[in-house]
Amino acid sequence: MTEANANGTRANGNRPTGPRCIALVGPFQSGKTTLLEAILARTGAIQRQGSVDAGTSVGDNSKEARDHRMSVELSVATTSFMDENYTFIDCPGSIEFLHDMRAVLPAVDAAVVVCEADEKKIPQLQLVLRELEDLNIPRFVFLNKIDKADKRLRETLQMLQPASRVPLLLRQIPIWRNGIVTGFVDLALERAHVYKEYTASQVVELSGDDLERERTARFTMLETLADHDDELMEQLLEDIPPPRDKIFDDLAKELREGQVCPVLIGVATRTNGVLRLLKALRHEAPNVETTAQRLGVKANGNDAVGYVLKTINTAHGGKMSVTRVLAGSIGDGTVMNSQDRDAGRVSGVYKMMGQAFEKRGAASAGETVALGKLDNAKTGDTLASGRELPKRLTEVTAYPPVLAISIAAKERKDDVKLGQALNKLVEEDPSITIVHNPDTHEVILWGQGEMHLRVIAERLTDRFGIAIEKRQPQVGYRETIKKTIQQRGRHRKQSGGHGQFGDVVLDIKPLGRGEGFTFAETITGGVVPRNYIPSVEEGVLDGLKQGPLGFPVVDIAVTLIDGSYHTVDSSDQAFRTAGRIGIVEALPHCHPVLLEPIHLVEIVCPNDATAKINAILSGRRGQILGFDTREGWSGWDSVRAQLPESEIGDLIVEVRSATAGVGTFTFQFDHMAELTGRTADQIVASRRAAE
Incomplete structure (x- = not known):
């Protein structure tokens, strides 16, 4: 191996050298884990290429990944190619597990975006490419499963181009024989290769129709490169064949600067195209010095x-x-x-x-x-490693959570163990959010989708040995009153010795929506001693924790207007009890009504799914406020609506189904709204049955 100089390049050239870190990213089930396996087999890191379906791959090695036959966390593998070290990081493709990819990308030298000629997966491809573009990560596209493509490559490229904000630069074209892809032509080297299963391809002579197709495709590639190189543009205009080294220099430069996204083709299951991909990474992907400079x-x-x-x-x-x-x-x-x-x-x-x-x-x-x-x-x-604390190089924020379950340990003895296990899982996966609801005493586990939460629950059981119970989180219903009333609350108890006596008269009125709770007093003449008045308020608050419909009472004003006391038997506890009795006896006569929380929801989706999203929202009692194009996202819309909290629970399941798995939403509380009729009756009946 030639000695590298201080700038991380070989002494006999300007090609980047040194250990590289490459992310394998792309849509769900595009073949990333299979490509990793093919790379490891081709570089001799493993003796035999395993299979994802058979559960024998290096990646997807966890029990959850094997059970669900999908990547649920990243896989890391280090190998060497032509005496240089490479670490490949296979990142999950499902939107529910994309946080692993987002955390990895800032520090990688380049990414290989694995995709296939599937129009349905273009929105997923756009999500991944957008992350890379925003971080200015050099990226290749590896068009996998080329043997199963039902379109010509030029048509496929036109189909994929809207997902990328920079030109997709075709580096290879397939060789077709009787409708079957048998090899490829490298447009930079002007060399034809015939695929050999599980081994290096064989170089063959380029002739006939393949030669004509190569000339056309190569000129298109050079034209794209020339958009950023005046010297190359002059050579093309004057029909001067550009030197091969010049072409490779331009390919590397424009890749590093994010001006093009090169496209390579292959079949990962048979390692077809893998060697050419590795050589492209070796010659064109930047090294750690460029990455360190990008990160500052x-x-x-x-x-x-x-x-x-x-x-x-x-x-x-x-x-x-x-x-x-x-x-x-x-x-x-x-x-x-x-x-x-x-x-x-x-x-x-x-x-x-x-x-x-x-x-x-x-x-x-x-x-x-x-x-x-x-x-x-x-x-x-x-x-x-220095004495000074370093500055954070980058900030990685998780996608907002979209689905929740309430969890609890089946055995009380596991409560502490459950808390410790959840802390470890959040440490591994910061896209998990744990919320302790003080009103319902529930532990709410928020995640990125149905499968995400399922995997977390499985890890709690399989890895930490905790049997858990799952259920839907309680909706934050409240109740309020619509009628004013005055009510006496009296507590008298005699059981030998000092008794208990407290007597209050409460004036109870409804407040405007969102005004909460107020307490006042207009006591004159000392009928209720001043030192007992705070206890009356505490008793009222006790009674408001659960109203006649079964939910906490809000938007209510209570005024202590009268009462009486006993010099011996009155106490703070007696007046607290009297306050609670007064409010509890009054509320059923105040025309109680149910309130449900309404949230502002914003759904982002490909624009061909906007009509479906509107229908979903309408079917969930949503009030659509409008929609607009998603800022900075070609072909995407943003739909805004007001939606009851009870309808948000499994909303993401329908949204993902309607958007080929890429739609998502954010929400925030807006207001409480009165709920009447059959729906309210069912909620109240369900609450009473649960109690």
Whole structure:
């Protein structure tokens, strides 16, 4: 291997060298895990290519991934190709697990976007490409399953182009024989290859119709490159064949600057096209120095700097922080700080191969490793070995949660264990939100969708051994009154010795919606001593916790206007009880009505699904406020509506079904609205039955 110079390039050229970190991303079930397996097999990291369907792949190695036959967390694997090290990170494609991808992307050198010629998956492809574009990550498209494509490649490219904000640059064209793809032509090298199953392709002579197609496609590629290179444009205009090195330099430059997105083709299940992909990564993908510069890494002297891609709690090794080393060297015993705390002392540096960890020596800049026992490090943290706390390199925010379940341990003895397990899961997956509802005493688990919550529940049982109960969270119904009334509340009890006596008269009135609760007093003549008045208010509040319909009472004004006391038997507790009796006896006569929470909801979706979304909202008692194009998103709409909280519960299931799995929404509380009729009666009856 030729010695690399101080700038991370080979002494005999300007090609980036050194360890690379590459993300494999793309729509759900596009073949990312299979491509990782093919790369590992082709580079000799594994002896035989496994299968996702058979459960023998390096990626998707967790029980949940195997059970559901889908990626539910990222998989990391390190290998070498032509004497250079590469770490590939296979990221889940489902929108429900995209947070893993979002946390990884800032620190990778490049991404391979795995997709297929499927028009239904274009919105998913757009989601992924948008994340890469916003972060300015160099990216290739690997058009997988080319053997199953039912369109010509030019038509496929035209179909995919709306998903990308920069030109999709075709780097290869397929060779067709009797309607079957048998190989490809490399447009940069002007070389034809015939696929060989599970081995390197064979170079063949380019002739006939293939030669004519190659010339046309190559000129189109060069024209696109020339849009950003005046010298190349002049050469094309003057019919001067550009030097091959010049073409490769332009390909690498425009990839790094995000001006084009090269498209390669292949079949991952048979490793077709994998070698060409690896060579493109080797020659054109930038290295860690470019990535560090993009992130603004500033290391002092020999200080090490790293970025935590993922946190994993292992059964035997404890906490592992999957880290990209961006500068310096991190070894066993290195003390690391994060941007706001002491992260801890590294206890072991590990190479990763799926879920297998192998201890190794210190990791240098560019390498991606797992660091053991950094107890205070979190996903997305910036780590540094110097005395000064580093600045955060990037901020990774999770998508807002869209679906919730209420969970509880079946055995009371597991309550503490459940809390600890949830904290570990949130540490691994920050897109989980845990809410403790003080009104209902529920633990609410919020996630990114139905499968996301299912996987979390399975992990609680399988990994932590906690049997849990799941149910729908209670809706925040309230009740209020519509009629004014005066009511006496008297509490008298004699049981030998000092008795209990409290007597109050309450004036009870409805308030405007959203005004809450007020308490006042107009006592004269000391009929209720001043020191007992706060106890009366406390008793009223006790009585308002559950009204006659079964829900907390709001928007009500209570005034203490009269009462009486006993010099011996009156006490704070007696007047608190009297206040509660007064309000409880009054409320059924105040014309109580049910209130339901109404939320402002904004749904984003591809515009061909907008009509379906409007129908879904209308069918859920929603009031549509309007819709507009989604700012900055070609082909997407944003629909705004007011929707009852009870209708938000499983809304995401319908939204995803109507939008090919990519629609999502945000919501926030707006107001309480009166609910009457059959729906209200059913809610009240259900509440009483539950009690």
